[in-house]
Amino acid sequence: MDSITHTQEFETAISVRPHSSHTYNASLSSDWAIGDAPHGGYLAALLMRVSMTHFRHTHTNRHGGDAQPINLAITFLRRCSVGSAQIEVNDLKLGQKISVIQLTLRQHDGDKLVANVIMSNLGTEKGHTVVPTDNFKGPSKELSDGNTWQRVDIPHPQFRRAPAHVEVHQPTQKKCTVVETGMHWEQCALLRWQQADRIIHGRWTNEAAGFLLDVFPAPLAELEEQVNATKGESHPVWFPTLSLNIDFKAPIGEAGLDMLYSCINIQSIRNGRMDIRVKLHNERGQLLAIGNHCTLITSPTQAQGKL
Template identity: 30%
Template sequence: MVPTFLEATAVRAVDSHTYSANFKSEWCVGSVPHGGVVTSIFLRVAATHFRTTLAAQNQPHTVSLHIEFLRRTQEGSATLVVRDVKLGRQTSTIHITLSQEGREEVVGYLTHSNMATETGLSLKTLWSLYPSSPLRPTSFPALLESGKEVSWVEQTNKPFAKFRKVSNRVRTFLPRNGQVAPGLIDQWIRLESGERFTNESLGFVADHFPSIVDSLWRREERGGRPPAFWYPTVVLNLDVKKALPPEGVEWLFSRVRAKCIKNGRMDLEVVIMDETGEVVALSHHVVLMVSAERNMAGRRTVEPKI
């Protein structure tokens, strides 16, 4: 049976500052756990740590995250070690290191606060999605059950689905009349299992979307289907603006945009919104574009120096 998202991102406390996780094959791209799954595991470790070891801080919500993917991860067990960097009255920051087989593979800083008790100046800006999007479907049940929603249609032909196994875990709905601009993806997503998105899911949502490179390849009429690329994340930042309800939400919208794709490296800007059109989180990535063979290649071993 395919593990649910909750099962795929589950963490277990080993001691007050050490946690374990287990990466599942069904939530991988090739042989490598999906970067969004890794990010959500970091969020779950932080949530658990602030609920237990740092409960006295009363800061349950991640408000910012910065992760560096040093090396590729792999299926199987992982150990995450937390260091309490700064404990403050308004915000606290922790550092997390993820290791497998003695290798430090992913490191990150996460800052926590309590969104329910935050106070301070709030102002309305003039920002909106540009170009504009059809945004909210007229009926989510119709979208899900019949596929006859006027503005959105489900993506059923997912490129390289056997390689990008994680794409089968999500139902993705795209603008029926095509994206509103090149280098841009608008989507509504829902977990295939029917699970609801919580704030710990935002790491996954920020990193799951159809390939911008695939769409631009077709637009430039390069001929044929684009090759199977692997897009390893180098850096992922997350700025959380809103606490989702404890029971979670069924649907989230995201807009993903690349500004410059050059020499096998690209930026990604992600805006995540809820059904009301309110911004839930913002994310920025640095991503590499390499052949799929790199994903499946054996690890290089370095001989010790004499």
């Protein structure tokens, strides 16, 4: 179902093949990269696929046969490269309610990232629940009128090929607000792009949502403009992720969702390093996932493999 839902192109990009009971092979796609470096959200989606494939392949009956990540904590050690990769899985804990595994992604020149993943079954979770008050309000159903929401252009789309697969809209009257916790943006997003003479349109799945948690073009475009203004330049700026922690709160479901809504908060920018929190909602305002990023602001040459 996922291969139809989130497009065949995305399915191909995150596909993995078992090499043994605890190692999996993948091919990191240049279509889902920033420069020559695979996009951080794309890598998160790939790791989600490895995690679920591992339980289906090696721990078939664990968590009702439907183990899914409920927390994904990635540390990026070195810049990943487009091309072949191998992911090794270490079973840290295999439990009744939750399991913990560690993933190490390796390429020809060494370890590129490590990730700790907490697995459970989101569909069967039970327990005490308190739904927090949230002032998030999704957009009107009409995005095309241009009065309430407007489309955001992806700056330097040939450099930023991965986010160019997402059609992003932001409120026309509230592009950025300053709150006590920092700078705040809202966006709604569709998995839709033009390829040659056709429009490819998919629906958001859990794995595609992992990718979306690292797609927020409006804040990065503003930061890129600020950085270039200080240098008198107009080059793309690269924002490589040092660490990414994702908490999954609710499953999207096999049918997928046409639109997802993000609340993005940049809490601090200091000495070329910033922290970003992204909250992902469905159209009813239900919280689906939270992503926390530690990110650098740096030269695009590092994403082109020149440093």
